Amino acid sequence: MSSLADHYQQLPGTEGVPTPPLEEFERLRQRRGYSYRPRTRHLLPEGWARYTNRLFLETSPYLLQHAHNPVNWFPWGDEAFExxxxxxxxxxxxxxxxxxxWCHVMEEQSFEDETIAEFLNRYFIAIKVDxxxxxxxxTVYMTAVHAMGLQGGWPLNVFVAPDRKPFYGGTYFPPSDYPGGLGFLSLLQRIRESFVAAPDRVSRAGxxxxxxxxxxxxxxxxxxxxxEVSLDQAVRLYRDxxxxxxxxxxxxxxFPSSLPLRLVLRQxxxxxxxxxxxxAELTMNRMAAGGIYDQAGGGFHRYATDTAWLVPHFEKMLYDNALLAxxxxxxxxxxxxxxxxxxAREILQYLQRDMQAPEGAFYSATDADSLNPEGHREEGVFFTWTPDELTEALGEERGKLVAFCYGVTRGxxxxxxxxxxxDRSVAELAAELQRSESELALTLAxxxxxxxxxxxxxxLPxxxxxxxxxxNGLAVSAFARGGLVLGSPDLVGVAASAAEFMLQNMMQNGRLRHSYQEGMAKGEGFLDDYAFLIAGxxxxxxxxxxxxxLERSLELCTSALEQFEDQELGGFFMTGPYHEQLISREKPAYDGVIPSGNSVMVMNLLRLNTLTGDERLLEHAGGALSAFAAQLTKSPAALSEMLLAVDYQQQTASEVVIVAPAGRPEAAEPFLAGLRRVFLPNRVLVVLCEGEELRQAARLIPLLQGKQAEGDRAVAYLxxxxxxxxxxxxxxxxxRQLTGTG
Structure with a gap:
């Protein structure tokens, strides 16, 4: 039987460089047990890849996409820098x-080009990072590009010295020179010349x-x-x-995250x-009606390229959808x-149907690109339609109806x-079509x-x-909150399955791991991993x-405080004592498309303090808020998620307790039905039945002392x-108590 080693060809320009471990390649190929289908244009007649580099040994899908480039890629690590x-x-x-x-584009144009690869292999060490x-x-190298005054983005390509200090960088580079700019090969030649001819200048730049x-x-x-931080100041910026x-x-x-709707609703x-x-209403309506929302499958694409939310970049990310739910x-x-x-219900259905792994946790993302009928990768082809395709899927009458309602035209x-x-609401469409709104809504569904x-x-993408x-911590929050607000125990069960998977499979030696692939947990957990899972x-x-x-959230909180807190100045670092020490250690201070770990961790501390009464948690939260006070005052929009924690602390948080009779959790349901109708963001909630669970919880939550049901009726305490x-x-x-009317 043919093996990978039988077909191996040396990567161009790698004379004198250690060769990849072919025996390990073959063992891994057999262990993975899949039909070998390399993603590369460099194929031998038998269907094998002409080239294989060290990235074949990795588990990251992104690194594996580059495993058959002619580039002699290394994964990040000491071997490459040495x-x-x-x-x-x-x-x-x-x-x-x-x-x-654009990572795909650069791979196809530049990293699959044998001339570029040969030059890169001969004069550089090339490292790929997911x-x-x-x-x-x-973060470190994106910050370097920003420090150069350049716009960041991916792919991110940074040139660094062997001491890991960057001296030049950018994002996407086309393969050839173009009017006003250098192509990638010319850039490599210039970088090589500078590194050899002016090492002192390179060192100073680094x-x-x-x-x-x-x-x-x-x-x-x-x-x-x-x-002294004012939420009104931040919201005024968004108004303008x-x-x-x-x-x-x-x-x-x-981007949906550009306007922090949860902050606007609190104000x-x-x-x-x-x-x-x-x-808030206009933004949520327009986003949900636009092309940024997957009208056929639910869930949001990453962002819209236009002003009307019509044309999306067709990636779909787990974090976007969890946060938007x-x-x-x-x-x-x-x-x-x-x-x-x-x-919200449709977003959660999409995540459960298309993104949930058999083990219960959730995959990361789906691509913008997929194969068109000619077999070429094309952005958006999976999500878009023609009138004929609608007719084929729905029949002529319904096809015309959907084309009318969802803007599908010949052009x-x-x-x-x-x-x-x-472009119009269902009510407006129903009036124009002279149908009842309910009938049209059911037909369109x-x-x-x-x-x-x-x-x-x-x-499929x-x-x-x-x-x-x-x-996944964000997804646990989304499903747990969705189950509570929508009255769906099934959604709460989905959240529990994902949380259980992480606690069983992504904890090692009492520490959380960052990722899980091919049956293995990998990498030390970062601040975000702890903060988002604690919140979930x-x-x-x-x-x-x-x-x-609650017990596990408190355990993880203790671990996060030990690993990431800045004991001197307050706040939390992204990395802890078990991580590699890079040239700089970040203290995340920006809420972008994903909230910063600091913002979420502060809110965790405040919520846990409200539940447990532990004043030390409040002190840690206060220390973090003090560390970011200047930024919250001068640039509040940069920390919009932390402003939710400021709002929580400036308002008096409500403590809601509902105690049901032993063995009758359904007795709490009429009270929860009322709670679902109220926007009460700054609150904690405890819903328990009398008995052992209540006694166990009371050891952690002093507020539960003396709380009880009334015979066969639940009792609510605000x-x-x-x-x-x-x-x-x-x-x-x-x-009436919740709404202040009684």
Whole structure:
């Protein structure tokens, strides 16, 4: 039987460089047990890859995509940098992720080019990094590019010295020279010349950039205090840049995270400003009706390239959808609009149907690209439609209906095809079609399901099947909160399955691991991994009433404090004592498309303090808020998620306790039904039955002392600062207490 070693050809330009371990390649190929289908244009007649590099030994889908480039790639590690030192060569650190469109383009254009590969192999050491596996490495070198005054993005290509200090970088480089710019091969030649001819200049550039990185990754210092932080100041910035026509912020591209809707809703709750509610409602409506939302399958694409949320970048990320599910749940509670609850329900259905691994946790992302009918990779072809395809999937009458309602035309709105979207609400469409709104909604729901099934027969986009602890923590929160708000025990069960998987398979020696692939947990957990999972476990405790989730969240919180807290200045570092020490240690201070670990960790500490009464947790939270006080005052939009924690602390958090009779958890349901109708973001919730679970919880939650049911009726307690209003067994009275009307 033919083996990989039988077909191995030396990578071009690698004379004098240690060769890859072919025997290990073959053992791994056989262990993986898949039909060998290399992703490369360099194929031998037998279907084997002409080239194989060390990335074949990795488990990251992104690194494996480059395993058959003619480039002599190394994974990040000491071996590559030691070889660079011995050979006195510059190092190319190329960073991306598996579902990155422009990463695919650069791979096909440059890293599959044998001429470029030969030059790169002969004069450089080339390292590939999956940014989702090594966010610490990505942050350091992305900051270097920003320090050069350049726009960041992926692929990220940075040139560094053997001491790991960067001296030049950028993002996507085309293979050949173009008007106004160098192609990748010309750039490599220039970098090589500079490294050889002017080593002192390269060294100075590296030292200067390293100093800049360290300064940029530290929080802004000042005399401000977090108690003086104004949410109104932050929201005013969003008001001034609000897009009154399309929602979100003016301009393009449009990211859902650019307008922090949860912050806007809290400020609306504080002051009752109707314009803030309008901002949130318009944005959520327009996003859900636009092409950025997958109208056939549910879930959101990563961002829109236009101002009207119509044309998305077609990647779908776990973190986006988990965060947006929570946003729409809060939007439903704040406005009472049931369509927002439906969007949240559809997002969670998408995640469960398309992104959940058999073990219970969730995969990371799906690609923007897929194969078109001619067999070529093309962005968006999986998600777009023609009128004929609608007719084939739905029949002529329904095909015309969907084309009318979702804007599918012969000319299309994206490269000759159409992205499904709605320019009008279902009510407006029903009036125009002279149908009842309920009938049209049911018909369109049936059609969307048929389109989803028809689409599933197309070549699927690549799915990155890494399981990341941080992003799964966000998913646990989304499903737990969804189960609570939508009254669905099944959704809570999904959250519990994902949490159970992580605690069983991604904990080693009492520490959380960062990722899980091919049956193995990998990498030390980062701050985000701990913070997001702790938040998910708190949400799961509130939704399920199972004390074990609260216990595990407290254990992980203790571990996070020990590993990541800055004992001197407050706040939390991204890495801990078990991580590799890079040229700079980040203290995350920016809430972008993913909240920073510091923002989420502060909120965790505040919530756990409210539950347990442990004042030490409040002190840690105060220390972190003080560390970022200057930034919260001067640039509040940079830490919009931390402002949620500021809001929590500036308001008095409510403590909601519902005690049901032993063995009758359903007795709490009428009280929960009222709670679902109220937007009460700054609160903790404890729902338990009398008996052992209540006694066990009371050891952690002093507030539970003396709380009990009333015969066969549940009793609700609404408290603040451990002082409770009159307990009630009347759900309507409880609702009036929650809304301040009774």
């Amino acid at each position: 070889l660079a030192r011995q050979l006195d060569r510059p190092v190319l650190v190329s960073i991306g992720y598996a579902t990155c469109h 940014r989702e596996e090594r966010p610490d490495v990505d 030292a200067q950039l390293t100093d800049a990185i360290r300064a940029m990754l530290a929080p802004t210092e000042g005399e401000d205090t977090w108690q 840049r609000f897009d009154d026509r399309n929602g979100g912020l003016v301009g393009a591209p449009k 609306y709750l504080r002051g009752g400003d109707s314009h803030l509610r309008t901002m 929570v946003t729409y749940l809060e939007g439903f509670q704040a406005t009472g609009r049931r369509e927002f609850a439906q969007v 299309g709105n994206f490269e000759g095809r159409s992205i499904l979207h709605r 049936d059609c969307r399901e048929l389109l989803y099934r028809a689409r599933a027969r197309r070549p 690549l799915r990155d099947e890494k399981l990341l602890a941080s992003w 476990l708190i949400d799961l405790f509130e939704a399920s009433g199972k004390v074990r989730w 408290c603040e600062n451990r002082s409770c209003r009159r307990p009630t067994s009347d759900p309507e009275e409880f609702y």
